[in-house]
Amino acid sequence: MADLDDNKPLRDISEAFKELAATVNAQTADVEVAPFSRACSLISPLFGCLGIAFKFAEIDYVAKVKDLAEASKSIGSLQALLEQDIAANTIKKAGSHSRNLLRVKRGLDMVRILFEQMLATEGNSLKDPASKAYAQVFAPHHGWAIRKAVAAGMYALPTKAQLLRKLNEEEASARIEMQSYIATSAPLILYIDNLFLARELGVDW
Template identity: 75%
Template sequence: MGDFKSEKPLRKIAEAFKELEATINSETKEVEVAPFSHACSLVSPLFGCLGIAFKFAEMDYVAKVHDLAEASKSIGTLQSVLDKDVERNCVRKAGSHSRNLLRVKRGLDMVRVLFEQILDTEENSLKNPASKAYAQVFAPHHGWAIRKAVAAGMYALPTKAQLLMKLNEDESSARIQMQSYVASSVPVIMYVDKLFLTRELGIDW
């Protein structure tokens, strides 16, 4: 994964999630699939920057975001995504838009925890932040083989300085964008959870 040169992926992520948060706080509160999947696609490069430990997450996340982007051509809102799958009785089916939405939400949550942990430490190593984020969000849903592969890959993580260089950010600008994403992603993640919970579909599968 090369550097982004003049691009500022963290800034794009922060801005996109600020807009989603504004939609959730607005009168309509209806989040459309297209802007949601676009915002999520901006997060994809982060997994690539973390290297081999998160290769599985990157591949899985990118595929699921792509599915939601395709769905946005015929489905308007995230609410409709779930309602259509409930109608067809395929919410939990592998490959369903609803299942993919839940998986994408976990990716957003992992990045949120990772950023919180990075902001919370002065260390240059990302091993603790990445391990905590993985353990909190992904590990409960993964089998032993994937957990073992991730643990092995943690030793090949970039340092924080290397990550920021890849993202074309310095320490102070990165902190601002990470704080912004953490703040904005919380209501977005809660919104997605609520879509599932109000339909009594659960979020732990």
């Protein structure tokens, strides 16, 4: 993937998720589908920068975010989105908005753990941070063939330095934006989990 010129994807991600976290933390309004899907779409280039190991995640994630963006034209909040699927008895149906919301949430969680591991790991390799993030979030939901393909793809990951160049970031600025995303995405991820858990739907399907 080519360098992103004057774009600052990490800064854009950080700012968008700050706004969503403020809504969650205020506890006075539901998270709306439109700003949520917009913020999530900013994560897509990051998957692209990680190369072949996360190609499956990029394709799946982009499609699910697109579905939520489309849903935002007629559905106001994430809560209303679940309620609509429950009423139609389509909540766990493949391709339902609620199912897609769960998949997108996993993408957000994987990036959160990847950033945590990148900040905690010395050296220039992304293999350990990416492997740990994949193992925690995606591996339990994938069959043997996908897990094997991802493991092979881990050897083709960019280095940390290459990734930061693609994202148009210096190490110091990237660290600040990553820490911001880690802090702001955590309450949002918990909020989404709780939407499902409060309705006794679980989050592992």
